[in-house]
Amino acid sequence: MTDKYAQLVNQGLGRNVAKKLGLPQPAVLRRYQPGGPLITGPILVLGGTAGADSLAAELLSWDLDVRRHAVPREKLGAIILVLDEVTQPEDLGKPVLSAAASLRDLAPGGRVITVSRPASDATSPAAAAARQGVDGFLRSLAKELRAGATGNGILLAPDVHTTSPGALAAARFFLSGRSAFVDGQFITVSTAAGAPPQDLEQPLKGRIAVVTGAARGIGAAIAKTLHRDGATLVLVDIPAAGDQLAAVANEVRGTALQLDISREDAGQRILEHAVQRHGRLDIMVHNAGITRDKLLANMDEARWNSVIEINIAAQLRINEALLASEHFRTSPRIVSVASTSGIAGNRGQTNYAASKGGVMGMVRATAPLLAPHGGSINAVAPGFIETEMTAKVPLVLREMGRRLNSLQQGGQPTDVAETIAFLASDAAGGINGEVLRVCGQYVMGA
Amino acid sequence: MSIDGQPTTGPDAAGTPAAASAPAHRRAVIVGGNRIPFARSGGAYAKSSNQDMLTAALDGLIARFGLQDERIGEVAAGAVLKHSRDFNLTREAVLGSALSPETPAYDLQQACATGLETVVGLTNKIKLGQIESAIAGGVDSASDAPVVVSEGLREVILDLNRAKSLPQRLQILSRLRPKDLAPLAPGTSEPRTGLSMGEHQALTTAQWKIPREAQDEVALNSHRNLAAAYDAGFFDDLLTPYRGLTRDGNLRPDTSLVKLATLKPVFGKNLGADATMTAGNSTPLTDGASTVLLSSEEWADSRDLPKLAAVVDAEAAAVDFVHGKDGLLMAPVFAVPRLLSRHGLTLDDIDFFEIHEAFASTVLSMLAAWEDEEFGRTRLGLQGAFGKVDRSKLNVTGSSLAAGHPFAATGGRIVASLAKTLHEKAGAEGRPVRGLVSVCAAGGLGVAAILESL
Numbered sequence: 036m037t038d039k040y041a042q043l044v045n046q047g048l049g050r051n052v053a054k055k056l057g058l059p060q061p062a063v064l065r066r067y068q069p070g071g072p073l074i075t076g077p078i079l080v081l082g083g084t085a086g087a088d089s090l091a092a093e094l095l096s097w098d099l100d101v102r103r104h105a106v107p108r109e110k111l112g113a114i115i116l117v118l119d120e121v122t123q124p125e126d127l128g129k130p131v132l133s134a135a136a137s138l139r140d141l142a143p144g145g146r147v148i149t150v151s152r153p154a155s156d157a158t159s160p161a162a163a164a165a166r167q168g169v170d171g172f173l174r175s176l177a178k179e180l181r182a183g184a185t186g187n188g189i190l191l192a193p194d195v196h197t198t199s200p201g202a203l204a205a206a207r208f209f210l211s212g213r214s215a216f217v218d219g220q221f222i223t224v225s226t227a228a229g230a231p232p233q234d235l236e237q238p239l240k241g242r243i244a245v246v247t248g249a250a251r252g253i254g255a256a257i258a259k260t261l262h263r264d265g266a267t268l269v270l271v272d273i274p275a276a277g278d279q280l281a282a283v284a285n286e287v288r289g290t291a292l293q294l295d296i297s298r299e300d301a302g303q304r305i306l307e308h309a310v311q312r313h314g315r316l317d318i319m320v321h322n323a324g325i326t327r328d329k330l331l332a333n334m335d336e337a338r339w340n341s342v343i344e345i346n347i348a349a350q351l352r353i354n355e356a357l358l359a360s361e362h363f364r365t366s367p368r369i370v371s372v373a374s375t376s377g378i379a380g381n382r383g384q385t386n387y388a389a390s391k392g393g394v395m396g397m398v399r400a401t402a403p404l405l406a407p408h409g410g411s412i413n414a415v416a417p418g419f420i421e422t423e424m425t426a427k428v429p430l431v432l433r434e435m436g437r438r439l440n441s442l443q444q445g446g447q448p449t450d451v452a453e454t455i456a457f458l459a460s461d462a463a464g465g466i467n468g469e470v471l472r473v474c475g476q477y478v479m480g481a
Numbered sequence: 482m483s484i485d486g487q488p489t490t491g492p493d494a495a496g497t498p499a500a501a502s503a504p505a506h507r508r509a510v511i512v513g514g515n516r517i518p519f520a521r522s523g524g525a526y527a528k529s530s531n532q533d534m535l536t537a538a539l540d541g542l543i544a545r546f547g548l549q550d551e552r553i554g555e556v557a558a559g560a561v562l563k564h565s566r567d568f569n570l571t572r573e574a575v576l577g578s579a580l581s582p583e584t585p586a587y588d589l590q591q592a593c594a595t596g597l598e599t600v601v602g603l604t605n606k607i608k609l610g611q612i613e614s615a616i617a618g619g620v621d622s623a624s625d626a627p628v629v630v631s632e633g634l635r636e637v638i639l640d641l642n643r644a645k646s647l648p649q650r651l652q653i654l655s656r657l658r659p660k661d662l663a664p665l666a667p668g669t670s671e672p673r674t675g676l677s678m679g680e681h682q683a684l685t686t687a688q689w690k691i692p693r694e695a696q697d698e699v700a701l702n703s704h705r706n707l708a709a710a711y712d713a714g715f716f717d718d719l720l721t722p723y724r725g726l727t728r729d730g731n732l733r734p735d736t737s738l739v740k741l742a743t744l745k746p747v748f749g750k751n752l753g754a755d756a757t758m759t760a761g762n763s764t765p766l767t768d769g770a771s772t773v774l775l776s777s778e779e780w781a782d783s784r785d786l787p788k789l790a791a792v793v794d795a796e797a798a799a800v801d802f803v804h805g806k807d808g809l810l811m812a813p814v815f816a817v818p819r820l821l822s823r824h825g826l827t828l829d830d831i832d833f834f835e836i837h838e839a840f841a842s843t844v845l846s847m848l849a850a851w852e853d854e855e856f857g858r859t860r861l862g863l864q865g866a867f868g869k870v871d872r873s874k875l876n877v878t879g880s881s882l883a884a885g886h887p888f889a890a891t892g893g894r895i896v897a898s899l900a901k902t903l904h905e906k907a908g909a910e911g912r913p914v915r916g917l918v919s920v921c922a923a924g925g926l927g928v929a930a931i932l933e934s935l
Contacts, residue, residue, distance in 0.1 A: 274720070277721040280721075288550070291541075293721070294717060
């Protein structure tokens with residue numbers, strides 16, 4: 036599970052050799068540490084709109100060092116480009132070029148964040164062009180950034196302001212080390228819903244969360260991250276994984292529920308457990324999933340059906356039970372784990388990609404059902420993550436998986452977990468029906 | 482009152498019928514349980530110590546009920562085959578678990594009744610108000626059993642320790658003989674008769690004329706019931722896998738009367754054609770551990786934990802097997818009538834029976850004794866036979882023949898499974914449901930208990 040190459044080129048001789056030979060030099064990513072600063076170094080907020088002004092003012096109120104104009108040769112923590120009022124492609128030039136002048140001053144692990152509006156609801160072709168232009172611009176810039184710096188965008192729906200809770204939550208997430216492996220991605224904030232965090236260190240305090248597939252890998256990391264953020268946990272995995280599940284549960288002070296989620300009554304069982312022990316359920320994280328890879332020509336019924344059953348059919352049934360329950364009504368959150376395979380396709384994974392594509396379809400269609408309860412449902416789509424599962428991938432494929440992204444390394448399970456914790460937070464309420472990739476801007480997929 | 486020294490009722494036998502249905506104390510309830518799958522000796526847990534297994538069973542229980550850092554009132558457990566270094570086995574397991582290190586613990590040992598007796602002792606403390614919560618348990622490893630040095634070597638070592646000079650030491654060492662160096666393997670023989678438990682039961686089996694086919698049928702039912710319970714997910718919240726084992730290693734879901742009939746007798750071989758006890762209808766040596774979470778109703782309610790069943794009452798008995806008056810494993814035959822009578826109950830008032838299957842013929846000998854008019858009159862002091870056990874209510878989720886029998890862990894397995902069965906049945910039928918537990922043990926011991934659904 037350790038990336039030996041990345042370790043080698045980050046020290047002494049290995050670093051020099053890699054540099055001379057022009058080999059990839061994956062950076063050590065800046066990751067979130069409780070109690071640590073949100074970001075080190077000043078934040079340069081570019082853009083002359085009212086939205087830019089109010090965002091800069093808000094960031095100042097977070098006790099951050101905010102600049103409205105670049106100071107020559109000052110190392111920057113982040114550059115935020117506010118492009119919320121562009122109406123034609125020509126409008127992009129001035130702010131983008133002023134950002135360009137400061138790019139070399141961006142510190143390692145720095146951030147570039149665009150704030151703009153979705154092209155889909157633009158009122159003129161020129162405005163749509165300008166808005167869509169931000170997409171191409173940001174994705175390209177993210178590929179140019181070095182030293183663990185990332186570029187991501189926030190898209191604000193018409194009624195959403197740059198300082199709406201969802202916009203601020205997304206900005207905080209992108210600035211923080213929580214988004215270390217999220218690169219070249221956009222988050223759409225569709226409504227002004229959501230509440231500012233009461234406790235920044237424990238944004239999930241008092242929330243009751245269920246995580247499936249929690250015995251190991253990404254699921255165990257999700258459990259630990261939600262626990263760190265203050266959630267009370269119910270951890271689910273198949274009975275056969277019960278010993279590892281118990282160990283995780285004891286570490287995060289949660290309860291273990293040994294349950295095969297493909298059981299017809301799984302949703303009911305989960306609700307019963309959560310309601311009996313905690314009175315309600317607030318956050319449902321669908322992480323459990325399996326792979327049964329085969330080329331379609333060699334696919335048998337068992338492989339196809341088991342993947343569809345566990346990866347998507349079970350989630351649909353559980354969600355149905357949750358949506359019908361009066362105990363899932365307090366700003367409910369559902370977060371599902373999808374996959375870049377479901378976006379871009381992957382040879383040998385027709386069944387898996389069908390199931391993960393299904394997850395994304397489910398998320399988009401379920402969003403309007405949760406909105407009336409102040410709820411949300413979103414998915415994260417991990418790319419290459421360093422787990423026991425990917426450690427078994429043959430070396431060449433594994434190296435390709437690791438290096439073929441803008442950060443030139445695999446992500447850690449915690450990177451997926453941090454993104455899930457963010458989407459599960461109260462502050463992210465305005466983000467609904469989204470699929471957010473955690474892939475280091477993997478070349479595969481959009 | 483029996484004329485034969487095994488009165489059917491307690492001290493008030495001559496007086497009014499017992500009014501124990503109105504408890505004078507508060508209830509002690511079973512919240513749930515956890516065990517590790519039982520492994521055949523020398524199998525998956527060959528390298529696991531009693532402490533490892535008990536700690537694993539505890540940690541699974543803690544995870545199931547969110548007991549991390551909780552100061553439990555008291556934890557009691559024990560092992561039958563126990564190394565002297567494990568003098569504080571239960572406390573050490575607690576210290577190695579996720580419970581608060583301020584949780585007190587003690588060890589208990591009553592042969593195969595150890596596990597059930599920990600439940601009895603701890604629930605009594607809860608009923609008296611001495612503690613609010615408790616964990617009962619038991620563990621045994623036939624694989625990691627202590628091996629003992631010979632008496633000769635032991636005496637030499639102890640004398641050497643006391644010797645003051647070199648000549649003294651040499652003189653002591655000269656007493657050693659080659660045979661003293663052979664270690665003594667642990668045995669299951671009765672110290673007073675020299676007979677193994679199986680040979681003792683073979684005598685009882687012959688006495689009650691229990692046919693081979695009936696024994697094989699009990700074994701078959703045990704495997705079938707246990708397999709069906711696993712398939713139904715019954716053990717999903719009663720068991721936590723351990724060392725790669727997710728089900729009991731002894732379970733043979735595909736066994737049949739035909740297969741069982743092919744096995745050769747292993748006990749009572751001197752009986753010739755009357756030898757009926759095989760490896761199939763006797764429990765194998767097994768490794769495993771079990772735990773049960775017990776508490777007052779208030780404690781369970783305050784933590785939003787389930788209450789499956791109440792532990793109503795228990796009774797211990799012993800028989801004089803040394804002089805052959807009764808079979809070694811027949812003590813529950815006396816414990817159960819005394820216990821039921823104290824509550825004004827008969828076998829017909831019991832919805833589920835859990836009779837520990839030390840051997841298939843142990844269960845059948847007990848049932849035969851209870852159905853026997855003569856035995857009922859002369860030994861139990863009744864008007865006639867004690868009664869008949871409805872076999873469809875017996876060991877409905879399998880018992881020791883299928884699951885295996887890590888001696889001290891069996892009581893916890895039975896109590897947790899029965900409590901869940903009672904709770905489910907009561908929920909389905911909307912009426913209180915009653916269960917009876919009976920465990921026989923070495924030394925002519927037996928313990929029985931009544932559980933009632935909540």
